[in-house]
Every structure is written in structure tokens, then in C-alpha cells.
Amino acid sequence: MSPVLELRNLTKTFATKRAFGRKGAEVRAVNKVSLVIEKGQIYGLAGESGSGKSTIARMIMGLTGPTSGDILINGTSILGRAASLEHRQKVQMVFQNPGASLNPRRTVGQSIAVPLVAHHYAGNRAARIGALLEMVQLPAHFADRYPHELSGGQKQRVAIARALAVNPSLLVLDEPTSALDVSVQAKVIDLLEGLVAELGLTFLFISHDLSLMRNFAQTVGILYLGEIVETGPVGPVFANPQHDYTRLLIASVPVISAEEEALRPHIPLINGEIPTAEALLALREGTQPKETLK
Numbered sequence: 001m002s003p004v005l006e007l008r009n010l011t012k013t014f015a016t017k018r019a020f021g022r023k024g025a026e027v028r029a030v031n032k033v034s035l036v037i038e039k040g041q042i043y044g045l046a047g048e049s050g051s052g053k054s055t056i057a058r059m060i061m062g063l064t065g066p067t068s069g070d071i072l073i074n075g076t077s078i079l080g081r082a083a084s085l086e087h088r089q090k091v092q093m094v095f096q097n098p099g100a101s102l103n104p105r106r107t108v109g110q111s112i113a114v115p116l117v118a119h120h121y122a123g124n125r126a127a128r129i130g131a132l133l134e135m136v137q138l139p140a141h142f143a144d145r146y147p148h149e150l151s152g153g154q155k156q157r158v159a160i161a162r163a164l165a166v167n168p169s170l171l172v173l174d175e176p177t178s179a180l181d182v183s184v185q186a187k188v189i190d191l192l193e194g195l196v197a198e199l200g201l202t203f204l205f206i207s208h209d210l211s212l213m214r215n216f217a218q219t220v221g222i223l224y225l226g227e228i229v230e231t232g233p234v235g236p237v238f239a240n241p242q243h244d245y246t247r248l249l250i251a252s253v254p255v256i257s258a259e260e261e262a263l264r265p266h267i268p269l270i271n272g273e274i275p276t277a278e279a280l281l282a283l284r285e286g287t288q289p290k291e292t293l294k
Contacts, residue, residue, distance in 0.1 A: 002075025004170050004202040005037040005060070010069035012055055012226075029055045031226040032069070037170070037219075040196060042203045044217030044234070046210055046249070052226040053206045057174050060204070061093055074169060089119055092163035096175040098155035102147040108133070108158050109143030115165040132161040137191060153184035157191065164195070173205045177212065189216055210253045214238050222246045 012030040030052045037043040047053050058064045060071060062078060071078050073090050092115075095101040102111055112129045121128065130140035136157040147155055156176060163171055173192070177185040189212070195201050205217050213220055214234055221231040222245065230243040241247045 001039065002072070003036045004039050004041075004074060005035075005043075005204065006070075006072040006075075007033055007035050007056075007060075008070040008072070009034055010056065010059065010071065011067050012052075012059060012064070013067045029226050030059070030066075033223075033226070033228055035221055035228065035231065037202055037204060039169075039202055040200050041219060042196065042205055042217045044205045044207065044213040044220040045223055046207060046213050046220055047223030048208055048249075051223040053208075053223055054174060055226075056223075057093065057172050057204070057206055060170075060172055061091060062087055085119060088115075089166045090169045091172065092166065092168040092170075093172040093174060094156070094159050094163050094176045097179050098152060098159045099147065099179075101159050102155055104147050106146075107143065108145050108147070108150075111147075111158065112143070112162045112165055115162060119166050121165075128165070132165055133158075135164065135195070136161045151184075152180050153188060156180065156188055160188075160191070160195075164199075168201075170202050170204065173203055173207075175207055176205075178207070178209065185212070192216075210238075210249055222249065 010030055010033045011028065013026040013028045015026050033052075033056060035043065035045075045053055045056065055064070059066050065079070073087065078087050102108075106114075109126075109129050112132055113125055116125050116128060126143075129143050133140050133142055138154060138157050138161070142150075142154070142158075147158075150158065156179075160176075176192075177188050180188060192203065193216070196203065205213070207213055217234055219232065220234050220237050221228045222237070222243065223229075224243075224245045230237060230241065230246045237246065238250060241250055
């Protein structure tokens with residue numbers, strides 16, 4: 001059986017702009033990323049802001065094309081046909097901010113109905129919407145509510161229900177809990193884990209939260225400046241990280257007990273921030289002082 005998702009040497013470059021709109025050098029936001037996600041697996045893609053996580057998600061969704069490499073869904077390349085209904089049915093996305101991803105002028109039911117209409121759902125749409133709401137642990141009568149009447153956690157559940165409407169093979173979860181309170185985060189994660197067991201879903205879970213990644217994902221890939229520098233089962237990667245950047249990330253995770261402190265790699269932390277790919281390009285060209293990249 002083919003993997004649900006396979007990335008092969010996926011690369012994305014962007015051209016920088018100079019004064020007067022002139023085209024500058026190219027920044028490589030994603031560099032030869034390869035990964036495989038099997039059916040029913042939760043793959044965690046971790047890295048700091050600017051590491052290329054969202055660019056990878058956008059390419060998988062067909063919102064932007066790769067410069068080179070390939071993306072396969074269930075063994076079939078999506079390149080050249082990324083905007084097709086077939087691709088959108090197989091891959092759905094849950095965004096970071098549920099408030100921004102829901103149209104405030106549509107009821108919950110109307111929002112969930114959008115993919116059903118787009119994919120020509122022939123059954124009873126009202127019944128399907130009610131079933132989807134119950135699937136994400138919301139009452140069916142929430143279909144008549146508007147987003148401003150819902151809490152943050154309820155909005156994200158609606159977004160998950162909408163993503164499930166067309167029975168996708170893969171859900172791309174782009175920081176799905178970062179805008180929620182910690183207690184609400186736990187409930188949403190429990191819901192997602194239940195959906196994996198109940199529906200056999202496959203998740204690409206994108207996050208910078210390694211403590212959440214450790215407890216939710218099964219396999220993790222560490223993204224640094226557009227490259228996966230370490231990957232493997234969550235347990236071994238967290239217990240014995242091999243790459244310096246992985247060790248630095250894990251050492252930076254806040255802990256609340258002596259047991260957790262004992263599990264952290266003990267390395268000196270580095271002042272400042274990891275430079276972006278664009279900042280490194282500017283440094284190489286001599287247009288940015290080294291002090292800004294400490």
C-alpha cells in the first residue's frame with residue numbers, strides 16, 4: 001500500500017527584491033525535504049517560525065507550487081493537478097486561527113456546507129452537517145450559530161468538522177491549538193486522537209510546541225532553515241537527539257518537574273534568534289551586519 005503522503009526532495013525558492021523593483025538573489029525557503037507518512041500515522045513537523053513549515057503545508061495543499069521535487073498523495077503525484085477537486089477531497093487543512101478561517105457572515109452550518117456543495121454531495125446535507133458536528137463533540141443545533149457566538153475551542157471544532165466533510169485521506173494541521181488556552185488545547189488534542197482511532201485519519205501536525213509534539217505525534221521531523229535535520233520516532237528523538245539544533249530545541253522546552261528536567265539535554269543556550277534564510281543571504285552578500293544574527 002502506498003503512503004498517504006510522500007515528499008521527494010521538495011524545494012521552494014523565492015526571489016528577493018532590490019531597490020526599484022529589481023529582482024534579487026533567490027532565498028531557499030524549503031530545501032530538498034523528503035518524508036513519508038503512512039495511513040493512520042501522526043507525523044509532527046517541528047521548527048521555529050521561519051523554518052519553512054507553513055511553506056511546506058501550502059505546497060501540499062496546492063496553494064503554491066514547488067520549485068523542484070514531487071508531492072505524492074496515495075502514490076499519485078499532485079503536481080500539475082493540485083487545484084483539482086480530487087486533490088482537495090484527499091487533503092484538507094485546519095488552520096492556526098479558527099476565528100480567521102470561518103466566515104463571520106455564515107452560520108456554522110453554512111460554513112460546513114461549503115465543501116459539501118463544492119464536491120456535489122448528493123445526500124441529506126442537513127443530516128451530514130449534524131453528524132459532523134456530533135463527530136467533533138458539538139450539538140447539532142450549533143449549525144444555526146454564527147462564529148461570534150462560539151468560544152475559540154468551539155470554532156476550531158467547527159473548522160475540523162468542515163475539514164472532515166469530504167472524507168479526506170490527510171489532514172494538515174497547521175498550529176491548530178496555538179491560539180487556544182492550555183485546557184482547551186488538551187480537549188482539541190483528545191478529539192483529534194479520537195478521530196485517528198475512529199476514522200483512520202492521517203495527520204501532518206505542524207507546530208513549534210515540542211512538549212505538545214512529544215505527547216501527540218508518533219514520528220517527528222525537525223526542520224531547520226528549510227531542511228529536515230533529524231527525523232524518527234518521537235521517543236528516541238526526544239530521549240537521544242542527534243543533531244545540535246534538535247538538542248537546543250528540546251533544552252528550550254519549559255518543564256514543571258524534576259523528572260522532566262532530568263530528561264532535558266543540558267547544553268548552554270544561545271542568545272538571540274536563529275537567522276532566517278533571507279538574513280543568511282544578506283550576510284553572504286555583505287548587506288547585513290553580523291551582529292544582527294547573533
